[in-house]
Amino acid sequence: MKKLVEILPNKQTLIERSLALMLEKIQTALRERGQCTLALSGGSTPKPLYEALAEQSLPWEKIHIFWGDERYVPADHPDSNERMARQAWLDRIDIPAANIHPMPTGANDPIKDAQSYEAELQQFFGVAAGEFPALDIILLGMGDDGHTASLFPKTDALQVCDRLITVGNKDGQPRITFTIPLINRANCIIFLVAGESKRPALAQIFSSSGDAIAYPSRFVQPQGELWWLLDFAAGEELEGRE
Numbered sequence: 001m002k003k004l005v006e007i008l009p010n011k012q013t014l015i016e017r018s019l020a021l022m023l024e025k026i027q028t029a030l031r032e033r034g035q036c037t038l039a040l041s042g043g044s045t046p047k048p049l050y051e052a053l054a055e056q057s058l059p060w061e062k063i064h065i066f067w068g069d070e071r072y073v074p075a076d077h078p079d080s081n082e083r084m085a086r087q088a089w090l091d092r093i094d095i096p097a098a099n100i101h102p103m104p105t106g107a108n109d110p111i112k113d114a115q116s117y118e119a120e121l122q123q124f125f126g127v128a129a130g131e132f133p134a135l136d137i138i139l140l141g142m143g144d145d146g147h148t149a150s151l152f153p154k155t156d157a158l159q160v161c162d163r164l165i166t167v168g169n170k171d172g173q174p175r176i177t178f179t180i181p182l183i184n185r186a187n188c189i190i191f192l193v194a195g196e197s198k199r200p201a202l203a204q205i206f207s208s209s210g211d212a213i214a215y216p217s218r219f220v221q222p223q224g225e226l227w228w229l230l231d232f233a234a235g236e237e238l239e240g241r242e
Contacts, residue, residue, distance in 0.1 A: 001221055005228045007235035011194050014231045015048045018192055021227060022049070022137065023056065025188050029136040030062055037125075039066040039138040039178065041149070042081030045192045046139060050089035060095035064124070068138055069150035069168065069177040070103035072110050080105075103165075103176045110167045110174040117176060118165040132164065132185040134223070138178070140191050146201035146215030148191070149183065150175030153214050180219045187224040191217070198234040206238055 008014040029036035040046070071079045082102040090100060101120060104113040125133030140148045150168030151157050157177060160166040164182045168175035183189065193202065204210040205217050212218035220226065230238070 002225045007230050007232055007239055009232050011231050014194055014229055015052065018049050018229050019052045021190060025137050035062045037064045037135045039068045039135050040085050041068055041139045041141045042084060043141045045141055045194050047084060047088050050085055054089045054092040060093055064099045064101060066101045067103050068140060069175055070105060072105050072174040074105060075102060110176060114165040114167050114176050118163060121164050132182050134185045134187055136187050138183055138186040138189045140189060142191060142193050142198060142217050144197045144201060146205060146217050148217045148220060150177035151216040153216060158213060158216055183220055184222045186222045189220060189222045190227045190229060192229055193234045194231040196233040199237055202234060202238060
């Protein structure tokens with residue numbers, strides 16, 4: 001694993017840097033593999049990044065969009081990660097509908113929908129049951145509690161190592177989420193973290209002796225590159241260390 005940490009002066013420069021890095025990694029994937037597979041995160045931090053990506057001229061027909069997690073709500077619900085990404089980005093570009101792979105939430109059974117998304121990934125990447133495909137880029141956020149995707153502290157989803165997709169739990173509400181082994185197969189993971197409220201969790205995640213069950217972002221140790229892009233408010237206390 002190659003771990004890189006960058007602390008940017010403010011939220012605007014964080015977004016500018018993340019855009020430049022995303023474009024670099026998309027171009028690398030296109031050059032090396034002829035397509036790019038990209039998993040998105042939800043939350044408020046990446047929204048301006050998505051808006052900036054909507055302004056780019058890219059061969060969208062060669063880019064496939066997935067989601068790392070999704071709230072178990074309809075796709076048109078205000079809390080939907082898919083809805084946010086579509087409004088900020090995907091509805092504004094000329095990308096084939098078949099290249100957008102949202103997590104299903106309509107079966108009224110999160111376990112069934114998780115299995116459906118796993119089957120879609122297996123078919124798309126051509127992997128057998130028990131194999132983990134390598135996405136080119138996975139974009140992740142981190143909550144104040146140290147969670148990422150819908151992998152929350154001290155929840156059962158953290159123990160799932162034989163599936164691509166599982167059901168996360170946030171205060172009794174189900175979420176569909178990538179599992180830790182699927183995340184860690186990625187060629188490149190980019191964390192976007194902003195705000196002073198993230199400092200306590202970051203201190204635990206970057207500690208030599210932190211508890212990953214309590215701070216699940218510690219579990220993210222990909223086979224490829226791991227980028228932590230932090231604004232100064234979040235990362236001030238980490239300057240000079242990794």
